[in-house]
Amino acid sequence: MPAASIDVRGVSKIYNPGSQQPVKALDTVSLSIADNEFFTLLGPSGCGKTTLLRLIAGFEQVSGGEILLFGEEIAHLQPSQRSVNTVFQHYALFPHMSVAENVGFGLERLKKPKDEVVSTVKRMLSLVKMDHLADRRPSQLSGGQQQRVALARALAPSPKVLLLDEPLSALDLKLRQTMREELKQLQRETGITFVFVTHDQDEALAMSDRIAVMSEGHIQQIGSPTEIYEHPVNQFVADFIGDSNFLDGEIIAIEDDIVTCKIGSESVFEAENSGNHAVGDQVTLFLRPEKISLTHSTDESTDNHRRGKVSNIVYLGNEAAYTVDMGDGISLMAQARPKEDGNLPFAIDDDIAVGYSNRALRVLAK
Amino acid sequence: MSKWLPKSAAARRWLGLTPAYVMIGIFMLVPISIMAVYSFLEPNPYGGVLPEPSVAAYVKLFLEYDLEDNLVFNPGYINIIFRSFQLSIMATVICLVMGFPVAYYITLQPENKRNIYIYLITIPFWTNLLIRTFAWIIILGRGGVIETPLLNLGIIDDSLKMMYTDGAIAIGLTYSYLPLMVLPIYASLEKLDFRLLEAASDLYSSRFQIMTKVVIPLCKPGIVAGCILVFIPCIGAFIAPNLLGGGKKLMLGSLVQFQFASARNWPFGSALSMLLLSAVVVALIFYARSARKKEYIQGTA
Amino acid sequence: MTERDLKSSNMAKAKALPVGHYRGLGVWNFFFMVFLYAPIAVLIFYSFNANRMVINWTGFGVEWYIKAFNNEDIQDAVWNSLIVAFVATGVATTIATIGALILARGGNFKGKTASLGLMMLPLMVPEIVTAVAVLIFFATIGLNWGLGNVIIAHITFCIPFAFMPIRARLEGMDTTMEQAARDLYASEWETFRYITVPMLMPGIVAGAMLSFVISLDDFIITLMVGGAGSTTLPVYIYSMIRRGLTPEINAVSTLLLLFSVAIVTAYWFVSKKSNTKTVH
Ligand SMILES: Nc1ncnc2c1ncn2[C@@H]1O[C@H](COP(=O)(O)OP(=O)(O)OP(=O)(O)O)[C@@H](O)[C@H]1O
Numbered sequence: 001m002p003a004a005s006i007d008v009r010g011v012s013k014i015y016n017p018g019s020q021q022p023v024k025a026l027d028t029v030s031l032s033i034a035d036n037e038f039f040t041l042l043g044p045s046g047c048g049k050t051t052l053l054r055l056i057a058g059f060e061q062v063s064g065g066e067i068l069l070f071g072e073e074i075a076h077l078q079p080s081q082r083s084v085n086t087v088f089q090h091y092a093l094f095p096h097m098s099v100a101e102n103v104g105f106g107l108e109r110l111k112k113p114k115d116e117v118v119s120t121v122k123r124m125l126s127l128v129k130m131d132h133l134a135d136r137r138p139s140q141l142s143g144g145q146q147q148r149v150a151l152a153r154a155l156a157p158s159p160k161v162l163l164l165d166e167p168l169s170a171l172d173l174k175l176r177q178t179m180r181e182e183l184k185q186l187q188r189e190t191g192i193t194f195v196f197v198t199h200d201q202d203e204a205l206a207m208s209d210r211i212a213v214m215s216e217g218h219i220q221q222i223g224s225p226t227e228i229y230e231h232p233v234n235q236f237v238a239d240f241i242g243d244s245n246f247l248d249g250e251i252i253a254i255e256d257d258i259v260t261c262k263i264g265s266e267s268v269f270e271a272e273n274s275g276n277h278a279v280g281d282q283v284t285l286f287l288r289p290e291k292i293s294l295t296h297s298t299d300e301s302t303d304n305h306r307r308g309k310v311s312n313i314v315y316l317g318n319e320a321a322y323t324v325d326m327g328d329g330i331s332l333m334a335q336a337r338p339k340e341d342g343n344l345p346f347a348i349d350d351d352i353a354v355g356y357s358n359r360a361l362r363v364l365a366k
Numbered sequence: 367m368s369k370w371l372p373k374s375a376a377a378r379r380w381l382g383l384t385p386a387y388v389m390i391g392i393f394m395l396v397p398i399s400i401m402a403v404y405s406f407l408e409p410n411p412y413g414g415v416l417p418e419p420s421v422a423a424y425v426k427l428f429l430e431y432d433l434e435d436n437l438v439f440n441p442g443y444i445n446i447i448f449r450s451f452q453l454s455i456m457a458t459v460i461c462l463v464m465g466f467p468v469a470y471y472i473t474l475q476p477e478n479k480r481n482i483y484i485y486l487i488t489i490p491f492w493t494n495l496l497i498r499t500f501a502w503i504i505i506l507g508r509g510g511v512i513e514t515p516l517l518n519l520g521i522i523d524d525s526l527k528m529m530y531t532d533g534a535i536a537i538g539l540t541y542s543y544l545p546l547m548v549l550p551i552y553a554s555l556e557k558l559d560f561r562l563l564e565a566a567s568d569l570y571s572s573r574f575q576i577m578t579k580v581v582i583p584l585c586k587p588g589i590v591a592g593c594i595l596v597f598i599p600c601i602g603a604f605i606a607p608n609l610l611g612g613g614k615k616l617m618l619g620s621l622v623q624f625q626f627a628s629a630r631n632w633p634f635g636s637a638l639s640m641l642l643l644s645a646v647v648v649a650l651i652f653y654a655r656s657a658r659k660k661e662y663i664q665g666t667a
Numbered sequence: 668m669t670e671r672d673l674k675s676s677n678m679a680k681a682k683a684l685p686v687g688h689y690r691g692l693g694v695w696n697f698f699f700m701v702f703l704y705a706p707i708a709v710l711i712f713y714s715f716n717a718n719r720m721v722i723n724w725t726g727f728g729v730e731w732y733i734k735a736f737n738n739e740d741i742q743d744a745v746w747n748s749l750i751v752a753f754v755a756t757g758v759a760t761t762i763a764t765i766g767a768l769i770l771a772r773g774g775n776f777k778g779k780t781a782s783l784g785l786m787m788l789p790l791m792v793p794e795i796v797t798a799v800a801v802l803i804f805f806a807t808i809g810l811n812w813g814l815g816n817v818i819i820a821h822i823t824f825c826i827p828f829a830f831m832p833i834r835a836r837l838e839g840m841d842t843t844m845e846q847a848a849r850d851l852y853a854s855e856w857e858t859f860r861y862i863t864v865p866m867l868m869p870g871i872v873a874g875a876m877l878s879f880v881i882s883l884d885d886f887i888i889t890l891m892v893g894g895a896g897s898t899t900l901p902v903y904i905y906s907m908i909r910r911g912l913t914p915e916i917n918a919v920s921t922l923l924l925l926f927s928v929a930i931v932t933a934y935w936f937v938s939k940k941s942n943t944k945t946v947h
């Protein structure tokens with residue numbers, strides 16, 4: 001395993017300790033980020049992402065645990081002594097300085113020679129395609145341009161780690177998608193470790209090498225985008241990332257790698273055995289809508305086929321989301337593409353076939 | 367620089383605040399405390415005080431010695447105090463009546479116009495009070511801007527004698543502190559959500575009811591602030607009663623000044639100042655309480 | 668517009684006022700402005716009166732301006748006013764800046780509210796009370812520095828005026844800029860020097876301008892505290908008014924007025940500019 005660039009060991013953070021309302025923002029969080037990795041912290045608002053980032057940057061002190069930067073404990077270091085730079089949530093560009101002055105600020109503080117400052121600023125600005133606006137003030141830039149300047153400013157001192165706190169959240173959808181690719185490419189080119197904070201799951205899946213899903217100050221799961229999406233460890237992760245069907249039930253039989261569960265009063269579903277389960281366990285089964293195939297007549301190529309009745313349709317343009325009533329109080333969400341003439345394949349109250357493979361249905365521990 | 371500053375945050379804090387403490391503490395708090403002490407001493411006829419405790423200064427507010435050395439009731443000072451309150455309240459009410467519609471009107475204007483109006487209203491406030499009051503002598507005085515055309519046209523045939531009246535003082539006070547009424551009312555109206563008025567109108571309120579049931583209750587903190595800001599300088603005013611009242615119609619402020627400049631009765635002047643200060647404190651407490659009420663309303667909303 | 672509004676507008680024939688608008692407000696506002704500015708206009712107008720008496724208009728002339736310029740007492744008074752205003756502004760603004768930095772950025776500490784109250788105290792005490800209290804104080808301790816006494820009093824009451832815009836500016840400035848600087852390897856002192864001070868500058872300039880105008884315009888405190896030889900321009904104008912109303916008073920007043928208006932206008936632009944700058 002390559003050397004970890006950041007090691008977070010059992011870190012807790014309590015705001016306003018000893019006051020009337022202490023806030024436990026992080027609870028014994030541990031994670032290890034490899035060098036050159038694009039690592040994303042993903043989670044709903046208020047789960048402690050920014051807090052973790054600020055602890056790494058040095059704007060806050062840990063309440064417990066320790067943080068190592070390339071194997072070195074950093075608690076005693078000022079933010080200005082850490083070779084870590086931050087792209088702030090709302091950029092925090094210095095309003096009284098030009099774009100070039102902003103980008104050169106860190107280099108000057110590091111007492112780099114004048115000509116080196118000038119050339120690095122130039123290089124950074126062309127890297128983010130902002131060289132033509134070097135003399136502007138931040139207030140004269142668009143949101144996307146400010147974003148690029150913030151990026152150039154943080155990259156200019158060539159930090160070993162770049163911390164980015166929802167850098168794309170203030171941009172509109174199109175720009176966000178462009179910047180996503182640019183950021184990813186930048187990371188690949190510079191080889192700097194990126195710690196990226198977002199609450200946008202698409203962003204996380206599209207850019208990251210690994211993702212840590214957080215909730216209420218805890219880490220729920222760490223893994224590659226496919227691991228997180230395909231093998232969520234619990235219902236929170238499965239629910240937070242992508243759409244899911246959840247079926248609550250009880251295991252009635254286990255055979256090799258197939259688990260048989262009773263859902264509702266009499267329905268029986270078979271699912272892939274994902275771990276240590278025993279007969280009688282209360283479990284939640286989980287099935288991604290796109291793993292379900294909807295057909296008029298039974299599709300023999302799937303492992304499981306059932307029948308249901310369309311109870312609701314939401315038209316989304318490139319596809320339609322169907323809610324299918326399976327009887328016994330169970331309903332499943334699934335997707336289908338419109339036909340070539342643009343019409344939808346099924347209508348409300350149609351009796352249709354629902355198919356999925358055994359491996360698509362998984363057991364989540366309670 | 368950071369090298370020779372003390373290390374601990376607390377020490378730095380107190381070091382930084384010391385100049386302010388020294389200036390305001392020594393040259394404001396201490397003098398007021400000394401003044402409070404002086405109000406309980408005997409006057410020195412040549413100015414200053416004699417170090418003998420006495421409540422004579424406060425007694426003097428109500429009583430005086432007649433020719434036979436008996437203490438009798440003297441309404442003179444009470445009248446001046448009464449007039450001070452009367453004129454200050456009058457000026458405050460006039461300011462409110464004049465200023466509220468203007469503040470409201472400004473709120474209705476587009477942003478750039480609003481800024482211009484606010485600028486126009488602040489300008490007189492920042493210009494010299496003495497000069498602005500002096501201008502009213504030219505307007506109200508004998509043979510002044512108002513009288514002369516009326517005399518020439520034969521509408522009146524004698525001076526209107528507008529100067530040296532309570533009315534002249536009231537106008538002077540109103541004019542002096544009018545901006546202090548408009549600005550806080552405007553500040554609170556500016557935050558008012560105009561959709562509330564539309565909602566009220568949608569719920570069958572007349573224009574009058576919209577004003578009395580929605581606008582005025584919601585900007586009450588601004589109105590109270592404006593009234594306090596006008597009332598406090600009015601009650602201690604010196605220039606308006608001095609120039610427009612001609613030293614005959616005294617108010618508390620000019621009475622205080624008189625005790626130090628001419629009458630040389632420092633204890634009595636100090637006692638009057640203490641009276642003034644307590645009026646201000648009462649007004650400020652009133653204001654603080656209404657401000658707290660506002661917080662309460664906003665907190666529950 | 669609601670349906671009801673439409674109906675009533677049809678009935679009233681004339682276009683209905685939008686909700687929240689009232690008839691006559693514009694006219695009221697107009698007369699208000701006239702009331703506010705007419706006295707100032709009259710004052711300026713009569714400064715060009717050729718007559719010896721202010722009130723008897725006999726013809727246009729600028730001789731009173733010339734007379735005022737050549738009046739040595741006025742020159743002395745102007746000097747005194749400027750010296751007092753410059754020194755008081757410099758000291759008060761420095762004190763207020765440090766105070767505001769500590770009160771807005773020093774975190775919570777015991778005595779913070781009391782310190783804030785103390786800073787604002789000179790605003791709450793009526794001027795005449797301040798004036799006599801300081802007079803008593805100087806007399807009691809026997810301090811007799813002439814203009815120095817006046818300067819000390821001015822510093823004291825200028826502090827809150829300098830303090831208010833600086834503090835307002837600091838509260839509008841969030842600490843992320845400073846954090847960003849620290850992140851980019853700036854030391855504490857460099858952060859203060861390159862980020863805090865430049866960003867605070869508009870507030871400092873505004874505070875200094877306000878103190879300057881306030882000091883320049885002060886009359887009652889200077890009248891009571893200042894002895895012979897420390898006559899400032901407003902005090903001199905007051906003595907002129909007592910002696911008799913000549914257009915020379917108007918001429919001097921007009922000049923002082925224009926000077927104040929110029930400063931306040933400059934202040935207006937500074938604060939406007941700083942407001943638009945903070946938006947990002
Ligand atoms: N300075 C502070 N004082 C007290 N509580 C704080 C402070 N900063 C954050 N918190 C609290 O700590 C928790 C985590 O906050 P944090 O800013 O880390 O969330 P986040 O995951 O970044 O959320 P978002 O996506 O909204 O930015 C929240 O409950 C928040 O209210």
Ligand SMILES: [Mg+2]
Nearest residue numbers: 049050051165
């Ligand atoms: Mg955050």
